Amino acid sequence: MSALPASARPLTSEEGDLVEAARRTIDATTDAGPDEDGVHTMGAAVRADDGSIFVGVNLYHFTGGPCAELVALGTARAGGARRVTHIVAVGNHGRGPVGPCGRDRQVLFDYYPGIRVILPTREGPRSVVIEDLMPLATAWSFDDGSRMA
Numbered sequence: 001m002s003a004l005p006a007s008a009r010p011l012t013s014e015e016g017d018l019v020e021a022a023r024r025t026i027d028a029t030t031d032a033g034p035d036e037d038g039v040h041t042m043g044a045a046v047r048a049d050d051g052s053i054f055v056g057v058n059l060y061h062f063t064g065g066p067c068a069e070l071v072a073l074g075t076a077r078a079g080g081a082r083r084v085t086h087i088v089a090v091g092n093h094g095r096g097p098v099g100p101c102g103r104d105r106q107v108l109f110d111y112y113p114g115i116r117v118i119l120p121t122r123e124g125p126r127s128v129v130i131e132d133l134m135p136l137a138t139a140w141s142f143d144d145g146s147r148m149a
Contacts, residue, residue, distance in 0.1 A: 005132030021045040022090040025055040030092035044068035048081035088118035
């Protein structure tokens with residue numbers, strides 16, 4: 001396993017609170033037993049720059065339904081948050097923080113530069129800036145003309 005990126009650090013108390021918000025959310029909403037599949041198995045929480053916390057859960061579907069992180073980001077925007085500073089996803093049944101999938105990492109990288117992502121490591125949960133999770137990434141811009149009309 002490679003070394004942790006330079007931005008990796010232990011969680012602050014506020015980041016710990018964010019993990020707890022995600023855990024409470026999925027504990028309250030999961031529809032899967034400990035040994036069963038379910039539609040809602042991941043919870044996420046994001047912190048806006050004003051300290052507000054917004055939560056969401058995944059919606060599993062074979063076509064690639066939205067991850068909990070994307071639902072939480074949409075909830076934050078609908079709730080008035082324009083800048084998001086932190087994000088975490090937590091698995092049901094005490095699985096703890098889970099790192100974002102590739103699609104979520106790309107969305108975070110493109111829309112939320114500098115966001116801190118909480119993820120599991122051998123040393124326990126750590127907070128890392130998104131850029132460290134996307135080495136040599138190509139940034140996409142809504143305004144760069146690469147999107148389809």
